[in-house]
Amino acid sequence: AETWRYAFEEAMDEVQGKFAQKFKEEVEANSDNEVQLFPFGTLGESADIMEQAQSGILQFVDQSPGFTGALIPEAQVFFVPYLLPADEGQLIKFFRDSKAIHELFPPLYADQGLELLTMFPEGEVMMTTTKPIAGPADLNEVKFRVMTNPLLVASYQAFGATPTPLPWGEVYGALQTGIIQGQENPAFFIESTKMYEVANNITRAGHNNFTTAVMANKEFFDGLSDADKTVVRNAIAAAFDYTVDYQSGLTETSLQKIKEARPDVTITTLTEEQRAPFKATAAAVEAKFLEIGGPQAKPILDQMKADLAAAAGN
Amino acid sequence: MTYAIFGSMIGLLLLGFPMMIPLLVGALIGFVGLFGGFGQLDTMVQQILAGIRPASLIAVPMFIFAADIMTRGQSANRLIDLVMAFVGHIKGGLAISTAAACTLFGAVSGSTQATVVAVGGPLRPRMLKAGYNDSFVLALIINASDIAFLIPPSIGMIIYGVVSGTSISELFIAGIGPGLLILLLFSVYAYVYAVRNDVPTERRATWGARGAALRRALWPLGFPLIIVGGIYGGIFSPTEAAAACVLYALFLEMVVFREMTLRQLYQTAKSTGLITAVVFILIGAGAAFSYVISFAQVPQAILGAIGIDGMGAYGVLFTISIAFFVGCMFVDPIVVILILVPIFAPVVKSVGIDPVLVGTIITLQVAIGSATPPFGCDIFTAIAIFKRPYAEVVRGTPPFIFMLLLVSVLLIFFPQIALFLRDLAFAK
Amino acid sequence: MIDVAIARIEAVLLAAGVLLMAVNTMANVVGRYVLGESIFFSEELNQALIILITFAGISYAARHGRHIRMSAFFDAAQFRWRKALMIAIAVVTAAIMFLLTWYSFDYLLTQMRRGRLLPALQIPQWWIIVWVPLGFFLTGLQYTLAAIKNLIDPNIWLSTSTLEGYDTSAEEEV
Numbered sequence: 001a002e003t004w005r006y007a008f009e010e011a012m013d014e015v016q017g018k019f020a021q022k023f024k025e026e027v028e029a030n031s032d033n034e035v036q037l038f039p040f041g042t043l044g045e046s047a048d049i050m051e052q053a054q055s056g057i058l059q060f061v062d063q064s065p066g067f068t069g070a071l072i073p074e075a076q077v078f079f080v081p082y083l084l085p086a087d088e089g090q091l092i093k094f095f096r097d098s099k100a101i102h103e104l105f106p107p108l109y110a111d112q113g114l115e116l117l118t119m120f121p122e123g124e125v126m127m128t129t130t131k132p133i134a135g136p137a138d139l140n141e142v143k144f145r146v147m148t149n150p151l152l153v154a155s156y157q158a159f160g161a162t163p164t165p166l167p168w169g170e171v172y173g174a175l176q177t178g179i180i181q182g183q184e185n186p187a188f189f190i191e192s193t194k195m196y197e198v199a200n201n202i203t204r205a206g207h208n209n210f211t212t213a214v215m216a217n218k219e220f221f222d223g224l225s226d227a228d229k230t231v232v233r234n235a236i237a238a239a240f241d242y243t244v245d246y247q248s249g250l251t252e253t254s255l256q257k258i259k260e261a262r263p264d265v266t267i268t269t270l271t272e273e274q275r276a277p278f279k280a281t282a283a284a285v286e287a288k289f290l291e292i293g294g295p296q297a298k299p300i301l302d303q304m305k306a307d308l309a310a311a312a313g314n
Numbered sequence: 315m316t317y318a319i320f321g322s323m324i325g326l327l328l329l330g331f332p333m334m335i336p337l338l339v340g341a342l343i344g345f346v347g348l349f350g351g352f353g354q355l356d357t358m359v360q361q362i363l364a365g366i367r368p369a370s371l372i373a374v375p376m377f378i379f380a381a382d383i384m385t386r387g388q389s390a391n392r393l394i395d396l397v398m399a400f401v402g403h404i405k406g407g408l409a410i411s412t413a414a415a416c417t418l419f420g421a422v423s424g425s426t427q428a429t430v431v432a433v434g435g436p437l438r439p440r441m442l443k444a445g446y447n448d449s450f451v452l453a454l455i456i457n458a459s460d461i462a463f464l465i466p467p468s469i470g471m472i473i474y475g476v477v478s479g480t481s482i483s484e485l486f487i488a489g490i491g492p493g494l495l496i497l498l499l500f501s502v503y504a505y506v507y508a509v510r511n512d513v514p515t516e517r518r519a520t521w522g523a524r525g526a527a528l529r530r531a532l533w534p535l536g537f538p539l540i541i542v543g544g545i546y547g548g549i550f551s552p553t554e555a556a557a558a559c560v561l562y563a564l565f566l567e568m569v570v571f572r573e574m575t576l577r578q579l580y581q582t583a584k585s586t587g588l589i590t591a592v593v594f595i596l597i598g599a600g601a602a603f604s605y606v607i608s609f610a611q612v613p614q615a616i617l618g619a620i621g622i623d624g625m626g627a628y629g630v631l632f633t634i635s636i637a638f639f640v641g642c643m644f645v646d647p648i649v650v651i652l653i654l655v656p657i658f659a660p661v662v663k664s665v666g667i668d669p670v671l672v673g674t675i676i677t678l679q680v681a682i683g684s685a686t687p688p689f690g691c692d693i694f695t696a697i698a699i700f701k702r703p704y705a706e707v708v709r710g711t712p713p714f715i716f717m718l719l720l721v722s723v724l725l726i727f728f729p730q731i732a733l734f735l736r737d738l739a740f741a742k
Numbered sequence: 743m744i745d746v747a748i749a750r751i752e753a754v755l756l757a758a759g760v761l762l763m764a765v766n767t768m769a770n771v772v773g774r775y776v777l778g779e780s781i782f783f784s785e786e787l788n789q790a791l792i793i794l795i796t797f798a799g800i801s802y803a804a805r806h807g808r809h810i811r812m813s814a815f816f817d818a819a820q821f822r823w824r825k826a827l828m829i830a831i832a833v834v835t836a837a838i839m840f841l842l843t844w845y846s847f848d849y850l851l852t853q854m855r856r857g858r859l860l861p862a863l864q865i866p867q868w869w870i871i872v873w874v875p876l877g878f879f880l881t882g883l884q885y886t887l888a889a890i891k892n893l894i895d896p897n898i899w900l901s902t903s904t905l906e907g908y909d910t911s912a913e914e915e916v
């Protein structure tokens with residue numbers, strides 16, 4: 001019996017936390033191993049826990065590919081806007097069957113000493129802004145907080161906003177005092193971090209879905225007995241199913257909770273017509289990805305597109 | 315292992331080792347114990363760097379720098395002269411003004427360490443000259459700076475709000491009442507202190523003299539404008555306001571007052587760098603130590619043994635207060651919040667305590683912890699800035715900690731101190 | 743001679759680091775309001791500078807005996823105990839600094855191998871941590887020299903240049 005340690009980037013009752021708790025439950029039910037969970041910040045920031053997983057201090061870690069971009073540039077493909085489908089059924093099918101995720105990415109992670117176990121979607125990314133957004137014109141002059149990633153910066157520049165880097169801890173205060181006027185995140189995160197209190201217009205432009213990868217330290221994983229490997233793989237599969245289930249309707253529930261907490265919040269889903277000018281910018285960001293996405297950028301992007309077409313059923 | 319860690323830390327501290335050593339040795343024993351050897355010390359280095367890296371900490375060296383320029387030049391004295399023209403004749407007036415200045419500056423800058431430097435730096439020499447005892451002055455500055463955590467914006471409250479799912483706006487408003495109550499208690503104490511020690515007062519200034527002081531202070535009044543107006547007006551983040559103060563201070567002292575030479579600028583920058591390094595290595599070592607505590611799940615083990623589930627509301631609130639108070643004495647406050655809040659969340663919910671009240675109480679404990687020996691970061695900062703021995707810096711703190719603990723107890727029995735304004739603002 | 747040169751370099755790095763940090767932070771504000779474009783690497787540059795300042799500063803502080811310590815019990819002890827204790831403190835501190843030199847160098851090599859980039863600057867992350875092993879090493883060296891000085895000199899030295907005790911009179915300019 002061993003103790004395995006699993007750190008992730010979110011709190012216990014957010015999506016990554018739910019996934020990790022299910023994983024722990026499955027492992028402990030089907031083997032005599034124990035799993036200790038370390039939520040957001042308890043062992044450091046995203047880059048810190050990733051390094052700890054590479055060093056073998058942690059056996060399991062979650063990191064959204066956006067952050068992994070600093071290590072594996074190809075992972076930034078998940079920041080190309082309007083690449084992932086808005087339709088939930090297609091999205092799940094893609095994550096289950098994608099050749100890019102299950103065959104092309106694992107060797108890239110292996111080069112960094114990591115076993116890629118799975119990737120899963122966490123929910124549609126929405127903008128929260130102090131003024132309502134109907135098109136790129138409304139983003140003009142809006143200082144919009146994005147993670148420090150070249151593709152996100154390029155996206156929001158293309159959308160017409162002024163992308164502004166800001167440490168996560170300062171975002172709430174900066175929205176309140178007006179240093180910035182917007183930020184983006186999935187609905188559950190907007191709800192749990194109370195961003196709607198200080199930026200009460202939520203816009204669904206359907207430009208992306210927040211993605212996370214689950215990894216194990218490769219040396220640890222390779223050293224497991226076949227029985228334990230099976231336990232881990234099954235637990236990952238069970239947690240994936242559980243999370244998909246948990247998430248269906250999560251976006252709506254979160255938005256409803258927001259609406260109950262603050263009736264003055266507006267939630268706008270852009271029409272296909274309104275999305276068109278945003279979508280038109282995607283090609284430029286895609287080109288930027290091919291430029292900075294590392295040697296495998298092109299094959300990965302092509303395979304993702306093929307996988308997405310397959311998931312869409314044509 | 316826990317005993318070995320805490321025992322050696324206290325031992326090395328008392329023997330007179332540089333304070334980074336007890337913290338580093340505590341972390342070292344932890345890393346070697348947890349991972350059965352020296353194999354994972356890379357991660358200890360990583361955590362030291364993780365401790366000094368956060369962007370919000372940049373405000374600390376910037377305010378140290380600005381305050382140092384102001385104090386060496388004329389800006390600080392002119393501002394203090396202005397305050398003295400209005401309160402110099404009141405018993406304890408300068409001390410009360412210092413406490414109020416710490417509150418205001420701490421409120422907007424959000425950093426207790428920056429407050430110790432920026433307000434304490436210029437005001438301490440004046441208070442000493444006015445006849446206050448140094449231990450009192452140091453303790454007043456360190457503890458009044460704590461109020462920074464309670465008055466918005468407060469990083470501690472943001473983290474608590476995110477981890478516990480509590481409205482951050484409500485937390486912000488709830489912090490104001492206890493923050494002002496603490497200021498009131500400190501002011502009363504300062505008055506009593508001034509009367510009992512017969513600190514001399516100045517003659518009441520004439521309105522003409524006050525006008526002259528105001529004219530002299532016109533340029534330096536740009537500092538409060540940059541800090542308060544800039545941050546609340548949405549122009550600057552606190553860090554940027556700090557940098558703006560540096561440039562404004564350089565402009566005043568080098569161009570307007572022509573007091574400072576390039577050579578002095580170099581000296582000031584160097585001394586700022588030195589103080590920054592001395593404080594930040596402790597923050598880094600503290601972060602490595604916090605990691606060990608977090609990784610070994612020490613708090614979970616201790617709290618699991620106490621058994622909070624059977625307690626009533628008062629029992630739970632007292633346990634929370636004590637846990638955060640003790641935790642923050644040794645470990646970085648943010649880490650304490652991240653670890654402990656989820657542990658307490660179920661029992662808070664089941665007993666039915668208002669999470670905003672819990673957040674306010676926790677924030678207060680975090681504030682107290684940062685000014686409490688042995689490892690409070692404000693104490694390090696004060697030692698580094700004022701070059702006074704540890705014992706002297708902490709000698710005057712007991713009455714202040716007593717007042718802070720009194721407010722903690724009052725909060726538990728009279729939650730309206732915190733919730734009154736919240737209920738008013740959110741019509742609850 | 744070399745020591746004087748090192749001290750000089752440390753001092754210049756400290757001062758330059760602090761000044762650059764102020765300019766960099768303000769440039770970001772100017773960029774945001776005047777040019778409508780944030781400087782994306784501003785935060786990473788500040789990170790690099792704070793690491794530089796901290797690790798150039800700890801050896802400079804060791805040289806001038808400015809590291810914070812709780813000396814109440816130490817000060818109350820008899821001279822020969824203080825002398826012995828000061829040597830022990832310097833030796834143990836130096837040993838820990840050298841240990842951290844080794845492991846921070848190891849960490850540096852690991853980061854070089856992994857090739858993590860700084861997201862905004864798009865340069866390898868190890869560039870900003872090269873100071874870490876150097877800072878620990880020079881600090882260890884300072885404490886070693888302090889131990890030696892205490893062994894050969896009859897007085898008690900906090901560092902090679904500073905006698906024990908708090909100098910309240912003339913503010914020493916370091």
Ligand code: NA
Nearest residue numbers: 421462465467
């Ligand atoms: Na504050």
Ligand code: NA
Nearest residue numbers: 642643683690
């Ligand atoms: Na503390």
